[in-house]
Amino acid sequence: MGLFRSQLYVPCKGPGMLQNCAYMNADAVILDLEDSIAQGEKDAARILCKYALQNVDFQGVGRIVRVNGQDTEFYADDLEMIIPCCPDAIRLPKVEDADGAREVDERITAIEKKAGIPVGTVKVHAMLETAKGVLNAREVANAAPGRVTAISLGGQDLAADMGIMRTLEGTELLFGRSFVVLAARDARIMAFDTPFTDLDNTQGLRDETKFVIQLGFSGKAAIHPSQCKVINDAFAPDLKTLKKAITVVHAAREAAARGIGVISVNGKMVDKPVVEQAEAVVARANADNMPEVEDL
Amino acid sequence: MKILHKAVAGSLESSDVLISVEPADEGLSINIESVVLKQWGARIRQVVEESMQAAGVSQARVDVRDHGALECTLKARIETVLLRAGR
Incomplete structure (x- = not known):
């Protein structure tokens, strides 16, 4: 498995950005079928994602697909269409416990077998975005060895779940971040951090990335191509x-x-x-x- | 597959294609507008015809407005519009 320092969210909305994923300075792209896609366009996004995975040359950039959550009507169709295209990983939103991790493992295993793909090919990055999910980080991280290879913190949704506002210094996320990293290291898997949402604050992004590296994170999500180089540079040692x-x-x-x-x-x-x-x-x-x- | 009602997929953004399909009484009529019509018009028509044939669509009016889409994008939009229009 390659590097995951910078992971750029790319909405599966229009093909323009999708066909240029190799040129965004990102170690990996997260092809998004979830929050950035309107309800009425879920079918189009899923199909566009399939064709992109099958035809676009990503030139070694990691291919992660964020599917819709397990509690949605889109989840099963997303996996049925995307798993046979063999992305590097599925990013699963709002995982709250070990049962959720085991369910996605079993579902992907069945699809891999049906498609003649070696079982365990497509990994899962489980997103912890609620208080319950974060507190169950250890169980999620250990629920499906070989399948769940990363857990990631969803800062925005976690803040909403806790009824708090996110701040620049991120004190409100400190426990969550620390706990997620410890759980990931305990399970010998990766931990990924939430995006930095202020696009105009490059220094803030640099500082936050260095801080989460210090905590032990292996990568950080990005919401604009301009953030990728800043994140990658922060990972380079002095x-x-x-x-x-x-x-x-x-x-x-x-x-x-x-x-x-x-x-x-x-x-x-x-x-x-x-x-x-x-x-x-x-x-x-x-x-x-x-x-x-x-x-x- | 039978086209039951009009459906649209895609967009007019650069690198994309907007495709609409609607029921027709007889035959397959394909109208193509493209910024690269001279270079790729024949290929676009071929992809549309082959996709319709593969889906078993023999009666439909198809309108293609291409803004420089790759072939994989064209195929994705055709698959979407047929999913929305037919049975």
Whole structure:
């Protein structure tokens, strides 16, 4: 599975944006059949999405489809039409408990079998958008191993569910974000953050992205192409951190070749967790094609 | 498939196509307006005819207003309009 740092919502409304998904600077696009589509256009959006998945060259950009929720009349038809097109993942709104995650797993499994697709091909990113959903994050994250590969926080709907207003500093989402990340890490799956909705505030987007990276999120949704590069750049490590990580990874590789477990770098003991952190930093630099990692 | 009532799908936005289908007493009539009619008019007609044939539609009036849609978009809009118009 590829990178998911920036995930751009693209409404399946008109073909113009759909056929240019490869050129938006996004690691992945979320082809939307849900909130951005009017009730009377759900059929057209679903069919347009199918043809786009079958015909458009996404050039390696991840293809996620946000289907309509399990409590809607559109949900079953969305999955029946979209799963055979093998998107990388389905983003399922308003998952509230393990039963919801298991239900979508069983439904997708049946469709994959019918279509002759290996079971488990299409992953699920479960959206936690209510207080109940967030509090059940651990159960959702562990409900369908191999199928649910990410949980994401839906900040706007969560704020509405809690009867609160979102703020720039995001204090009201701090517990939810922290809890979702912990649940995801516990289940060894990814955690994705909610979009930053003020399109004119680039610095605010940069600050918020760096903050959620610090919390442990693997990616963040975007609602405009201009947000993608800002998000990707925020994931790239600073040079000082990167150089230190490269030194650690070099030392660890040399030690491994000589059969040594614990090593010392610049007089400090370096053990397995430190090496893993350094490798994660290098991976983020690699994702951003930083030249410093070329020698590794 | 029988066309039961008039239906429309798509839009007049760039890269899209607006297609309407309505019942007809006899035969299939296809009217095409396109910004790329000279280059792609014949192909658009062929796609519409093949799609109608595949769906078993032999009697209908089809109006196509193309604003530079890719073939996959044209096929998507035809599938939608037939879903809405027929049985």
